[in-house]
Amino acid sequence: MRATVMYGAGDVRIEHVPDASIDAPTDAVVRVTGAAICGSDLWPYGSKPADSAPQRMGHEFIGVVEDLGSAITTLQRGDLVISPFLWQDNTCDYCRRGLTSSCRHGGGYGHANDGGQGEAVRVPQAAGTLVKLNVAPDSSLMPSLLTLTDVFCTGHHAAVCGHVGNGSTVAVVGDGAVGLSAVLAARRLGAERIILIGRHTVRTDVGREFGATDVVTERGSEATALVRDLTGGNGVDAVLECVGHADALETAFGAVRDGGYVSRVGVPQYTEGPIGMDMIARNLTLTGGVAPARAYLEQLLPDVLDGTIEPGKVFDRTVDLAGVPAGYQAMADRQALKVAVTP
Amino acid sequence: MRATVMYGAGDVRIEHVPDASIDAPTDAVVRVTGAAICGSDLWPYGSKPADSAPQRMGHEFIGVVEDLGSAITTLQRGDLVISPFLWQDNTCDYCRRGLTSSCRHGGGYGHANDGGQGEAVRVPQAAGTLVKLNVAPDSSLMPSLLTLTDVFCTGHHAAVCGHVGNGSTVAVVGDGAVGLSAVLAARRLGAERIILIGRHTVRTDVGREFGATDVVTERGSEATALVRDLTGGNGVDAVLECVGHADALETAFGAVRDGGYVSRVGVPQYTEGPIGMDMIARNLTLTGGVAPARAYLEQLLPDVLDGTIEPGKVFDRTVDLAGVPAGYQAMADRQALKVAVTP
Structure with missing residues (x-):
């Protein structure tokens, strides 16, 4: 599959990488239908040493469940799902007290893991992480829903x-x-x-x-x-x-x-x-601190679904995967406020 | 009257100073019956430059109202009163929200003002600052009451x-x-x-x-x-x-x-x-931060009065005014935990 890889400051490439696949029974594979570039992606884009290990990019995405580990009973193939920018089991003591960003089995997308700025993502702790969206994949709500992965939370x-x-x-x-x-x-x-x-x-x-x-x-x-x-x-x-x-x-x-x-x-x-x-x-x-987006997601979702708030107005540009490098540059140059990615 | 003056690190003296007196209609003069040396007094005791201006010391005291400015109607001469370590009007917006330490008309004892480690203290904003104690001046509760001026709050x-x-x-x-x-x-x-x-x-x-x-x-x-x-x-x-x-x-x-x-x-x-x-x-x-002691004082007072808590156990030495310099040294040497002063 194709995905975004950052090699160093200013050096973002779209490359062929191994297909996302199930590694653990708690994993899911999600085919990305919408993703975004985050302001935090601009820090390495501005400073990553050229001799550091290349890293996969992206942690804001919505997509369709393509494959499921054997332990997952709460999702089905074909479900449209949203992922917060970290994964978590949503059952540990930290998750229970709402601090999902400190989950005992949590982690982050990108680096050596799949990132959201690609065709598909292996999602660890998928049952705790993914939230099913009961909207059409082409809903006009999609930009606002996408902000619930990270920026609005x-x-x-x-x-x-x-x-x-x-x-x-x-x-x-x-x-x-x-x-x-x-x-x-x-x-x-x-x-x-x-x-x-x-x-x-x-x-x-x-x-x-x-x-x-x-x-x-x-x-x-x-x-x-x-x-x-x-x-x-x-x-x-x-x-x-x-x-x-x-x-x-x-x-x-x-x-x-x-x-x-x-x-x-x-x-x-x-x-x-x-x-x-x-x-x-x-x-x-x-x-x-780092937002416990998973804990806020379901709480904020109704206001997005009924149009009370439209946080998606922060998006002012959409690119396809090939356009991701230019999207980074546009955000770094402040020509774009926030870039959506439609793979 | 006699009072404690710090000249520099390690140099604390008991001196004759001008008698405490009413300067403003909102002032009171309180004759000190019990005071204390604070851990914070040890910072200048350890570091105050010898060529800096001498400063009056002490901000923890209980005493008897000796004189009252014309604006004060809530206190009477002879009342036994406790003062938090800062004065405040107890009516401004900060005081009303419980942050008496940021009072718009607040200030602190010592330095150029009277300090608690002396025979008497001019108390600005006395109506907002002083709280009447309905106990005898020789009550065994006195050490615990004294902690409500600062350390327990x-x-x-x-x-x-x-x-x-x-x-x-x-x-x-x-x-x-x-x-x-x-x-x-x-x-x-x-x-x-x-x-x-x-x-x-x-x-x-x-x-x-x-x-x-x-x-x-x-x-x-x-x-x-x-x-x-x-x-x-x-x-x-x-x-x-x-x-x-x-x-x-x-x-x-x-x-x-x-x-x-x-x-x-x-x-x-x-x-x-x-x-x-x-x-x-x-x-x-x-x-x-700096404790809004005035806001806590009346809330904590009942538990001290009925003996539920005995915060006064932190005192392990009592000195008279002449003994204050030795009291500082004992606290600095960790030979005393906290020193009470009975002028």
């Missing part, structure tokens, strides 16, 4: 960890697909004021459509000052940090009110951060 | 921020008075397993009396490994970090389970810390 996680609720004031750092998803998630959870910090008008326009009440195009201390101006000098109840750079974190700490939450879902491009006396004096909480 | 804050509740597994880093208070607070909130990390038998014995189910005397990675051994390899739901050193924080991150809380109440002796990918991958939350 990740934005939702930022908001949940930030204790966003009715009447909250929120700032979102970053106008990428995760940031915009965080805006939509915050609105869905009842936030009253949502300040989006981002500089790309095309994107912040989507942010306004998703519920941003204010847009701040400045960065750093100027952004912080503007957020404080907009909130009577106080700062916001929660900052959802959807970038991962150290300066975004600094902006977040500057924009949050005393006793508030800085909730991170960006992949941190730093190892140390400013957690000294200011954080203690102001009782700031630093939270967030 | 601080331990309680660590447990509250760490979401400690019924059935929680908890590790407490540090066997100082705050760490022991955190043990007691965690037990009071229903923790099932409380692992105290500390090396001083006299102190960990108090910890066991307060509810520690296990004591780990190792440090660093050995402590982390032992906490994991004691919790089936998982780590604890919450680590209450009651020291403030970078290595204590590292121990905390190592001992907490995925999705758990590292709750800090030690004064951080670092400006940067390890908040990179491990924290994100494991969904760890870093929380805690």
Whole structure:
């Protein structure tokens, strides 16, 4: 089959790889009908050493069950299914408490495993991982459903960890697909004021459509000052940090009110951060992390199915497999916000 | 009047200072009947430059109202009152949401203001700050009541921020008075397993009396490994970090389970810390801060008054004002756990 392989920074290729197949009785093979390129794919696309081992790519996909291991009784061949970006048994103690991203038998797509940006994927722990979709494969809901694999669940996680609720004031750092998803998630959870910090008008326009009440195009201390101006000098109840750079974190700490939450879902491009006396004096909480998408998926699905939310508006380009390398470049160049892949 | 003044590291003196007096209509003057030396007083005692401005000391005290500003109607001369370690109006938006440590009109004792380790204290925002105690000044409850000024509220804050509740597994880093208070607070909130990390038998014995189910005397990675051994390899739901050193924080991150809380109440002796990918991958939350003691005081008071808890057991020495310098040295040398001051 054909699949996406990254060799190094800027070097993404579509290659023939061994067909996806059942290795364990708990596996399924899913033929991909829709996939996506993730903002996190851009980190290795920007920095992967050319002499490192090539890695398979993609962790956001929907598809049709093609083959099933003998232990799986809850799915059938031909089912249209969605996979969260990690696999999990959905039965262990971590899964039971909703932290599916720390599943005792969990793991991730890509690298040495099949990835979503390919024709088919071996899905370990398929019974715990895959959720059947009762829609047609060509449903117009497909882009929004695809966001439930990762990006919208990740934005939702930022908001949940930030204790966003009715009447909250929120700032979102970053106008990428995760940031915009965080805006939509915050609105869905009842936030009253949502300040989006981002500089790309095309994107912040989507942010306004998703519920941003204010847009701040400045960065750093100027952004912080503007957020404080907009909130009577106080700062916001929660900052959802959807970038991962150290300066975004600094902006977040500057924009949050005393006793508030800085909730991170960006992949941190730093190892140390400013957690000294200011954080203690102001009782700031630093939270967030890798989203337990499986735990959120079924909870968010109804709002997508009935059209209450349309998180799929973050997609602004669709490519076939051959177009994946160009899709990476378009996202890296910020010519595309988020690219869907139809193999 | 006489009061404690710190000139530099190791240089604490009892001096004559101007009498405490009413400066604003919202002030009170309280004649101190009981005070304490705080673990946080030991930081300047260890490091204050000799050429820095001398500072008044002490922020934990109980006393009798001696004088009242004209705006105060809720207190009377002669009332026995307790003060949390910060003053606050107890009416602003931060106070109303329980974050009295961020009061809009708040401040702290000592430095250029009167401190608790003296004969009397001018208390700003007295109506919002002071809580009347309906006990005799010589009550045997006095040591435990005194802990409500700071140390027990601080331990309680660590447990509250760490979401400690019924059935929680908890590790407490540090066997100082705050760490022991955190043990007691965690037990009071229903923790099932409380692992105290500390090396001083006299102190960990108090910890066991307060509810520690296990004591780990190792440090660093050995402590982390032992906490994991004691919790089936998982780590604890919450680590209450009651020291403030970078290595204590590292121990905390190592001992907490995925999705758990590292709750800090030690004064951080670092400006940067390890908040990179491990924290994100494991969904760890870093929380805690300066305790809003005023908000907790009335909530914790009944359990002290009826003897349900005896947090005053952290005191193991009492000095008069003249004995304060020796009290500092005894705490710095770890010959005393916590020193009470009876002026």
